[in-house]
Amino acid sequence: MTIRPNAPMPAELRHFMRAGQHPSRSVACPHCGAGEHKPCRVRSTGRTLPDPHPARRTAWAEATACCPRCQVTPGFPCHTDGIPLRDQVHARRHLEAEETAA
Template sequence: MTQPRQATMPAALRQGRPPRHPALGVRCPHCAAAPDTRCTTRAGRTRVQRLDPCPARLAAHATAVAVCPTCQVTPGTPCHDDGIQRPDSSPVHHRRYQEAQEDAA
């Protein structure tokens, strides 16, 4: 009995893959995933949402690459509210996330 031949993936399907999220370029401070690897769950499994890194990784990426229009800090400097560090629940201003997305596009 012969085995069926394996078909190659059509080029149209290969090119249709969603782009890599720019936040994957930094180490995740929450799950410790290395740059260019996907985030993991507490059990060590790869997160199901392929294009949705951990929120902490999104914040780390925005902090690393974007100027914050709200508090006027430079890339690499954490956001603040009138000199007071922002809480861990929302460490980055919403507009800084938007700036990071625009820079990646």
């Protein structure tokens, strides 16, 4: 067996190595601009935050879970009576995303 020191880590192992992080870090933060798998930060000082911004959690829920309330698929915004919710998702969608990630 040949050992390659610079071989890329398989996605399955990378997931378990980041098990202590919130799963919403898998998407970029629309609030502070932090990239995927990077911690959120305060825009004015650059200090990193221990928890992701609520906007990042919302973007993650929208990208990964179906909404049981308005029946939209991942990637589409939640809506109320046909009017899209701007920068928001239903609470049930957050719960669905948390259950799926667990």
